[in-house]
Amino acid sequence: MHVPNIPSLTAADPQVAELVHAEAQRQFDKIRLIASENYVSTAVLEATGSVLTNKYSEGYVGRRYYEGQQVIDQVEQLAVARAKELFGVEHANVQPYSGSPANLAAYLAFLEPGEKVMGMALPMGGHLTHGWSVSATGKWFESVRYSVREDTGRVDMDEVRDLALAERPKMIFCGGTAIPRTIDFPAFAAIAEEIGAVLVADIAHIAGLVAGGAHPSPVGHAPVITTTTHKTLRGPRGAMIMTDAAHAKAIDKAVFPGLQGGPHNHTTAAIAVALGEALQPSFATYAHAVVANAKALAEALVERGFDLVSGGTDNHLILIDLTSKDIAGKPAAQALDRAGIELNYNTVPYDTRKPFDPSGIRLGTAAVTTRGLGVEEMPQLAEWIERAVVGEDADKIALEVSEFMAGYPMPGFAAS
The missing domain is CATH 3.40.640.10 (Type I PLP-dependent aspartate aminotransferase-like (Major domain))
Structure with a gap:
């Protein structure tokens, strides 16, 4: 359930409260790789x-x-x-x-x-x-x-x-x-x-x-x-x-x-x-871990045959050109979402496809790093990404993903 708890909202508007709890559960269950998203602390939420x-x-x-x-x-x-x-x-x-x-x-x-x-x-x-x-x-x-x-x-x-x-x-x-x-x-x-x-x-x-x-x-x-x-x-x-x-x-x-x-x-x-x-020393540790995870994930994706724009990353962000995989960015992003992996389709430089149906996907490691994933887990993420992109059973992958992510606490969520 959502943390902080929302008893007044639940009493006044149970329909909205149910949606808030559903979103908290969704964020907990999925591997969130949208480069512009993260998890805030409970203090920030409050x-x-x-x-x-x-x-x-x-x-x-x-x-x-x-x-x-x-x-x-x-x-x-x-x-x-x-x-x-x-x-x-x-x-x-x-x-x-x-x-x-x-x-x-x-x-x-x-x-x-x-x-x-x-x-x-x-x-x-x-x-x-x-x-x-x-x-x-x-x-x-x-x-x-x-x-x-x-x-x-x-x-x-x-x-x-x-x-x-x-x-x-x-x-x-x-x-x-x-x-x-x-x-x-x-x-x-x-x-x-x-x-x-x-x-x-x-x-x-x-x-x-x-x-x-x-x-x-x-x-x-x-x-x-x-x-x-x-x-x-x-x-x-x-x-x-x-x-x-x-x-x-x-x-x-x-x-x-x-x-x-x-x-x-x-x-x-x-x-x-x-x-x-x-301003706390722990945040510097986090920032460097974000970059280390992105580099490790990029390396694992390259090993699985993915084409990365510029060949890799120096920061939190990875841009993948899926042309060689014979799938466009939008259907790939939708397949990944069904498989429990959340990211966005994105144009790549000199893309020959239209912006609403581009050749690439964009992902980042800020949110998964907040959840506690490290470089050791990045090859597993790359495996799931590849399996979803090539069309393996999305429900099966999603179950594996949710069971995996259950081991990593999420700010703003507690199991009910």
Whole structure:
């Protein structure tokens, strides 16, 4: 059952309560490999469901438009202080509702409509909000897109520099949603400085790895850093923007009043809790274990004949091109879900298939590492993945998976 228990919800709305318990059970039973998901601690869950959701707090600490902020100001101050300590930044804004609004704030702060922004193309592993055509960022701004090399699956920084010099964007994004390799923040910073652009590092996927010292930090290279607070950071569904002192005022003004009203105070509190957890030595151990598991899983998948974009991974994320397996990403993801293994279908660089029916699947090791799985278990996961992809009995695999996962405790769940 769900932990913390929900007796009041059960009494008031048993239908919703039943769904909450069902989701908790589903998360417990499955191998969750969606790269953007994780398990939060019970403490984060409790903060998210607290009475802080009752309070409206437009503005910033000491400068609110509503009275009664004596406690809320302390909550936000605590979250900001912990973000600054954890990442070593001069300024942190913990109010953005999610990652996309955080990125939009960077546009509002530093660009005028129609000006150029440069980001990784979505099919290459970038994010919608880095200037892709279907996003508001691609409709309201002129988008310049860099790619990865077709032969290596990696970003060629010389090509990025040549494109930046030719197009002269005012803002450059580095980071994305399907990048299995280390982001070269110093190289991006040098290019941005050469053309006078603002560099924004979107570390939504790798924030926890950066915090735990398992991935190089953009601090000191990118003056603006955006991130979600879940994924590898293992916090609630929220976001932060971190900057140097010179860019702080513009970002704060863009977040409020530029894009949103009152922050979600229960989320701010949960962010503070997660950041406090990430400041503990055990979190660094966790972050390095996430990477070790991803490398071990990647190696086991290669041994079973899977084609990995870029040949492997440096972080938590693995991108698989299933073309050689004679199955597309969507039916493979659906077969894996039936087999108790949860991930998502995904485009791969230079994909010849459509985005809603692409050639690849994307997976990550943040959640299974939280459950306590280690490198010794990764070959077993690779075996189940292969069996499901080639069409073995999904129900049989799902039973094996659920029996296996029963041995690994899950934050937020207890057997009833």
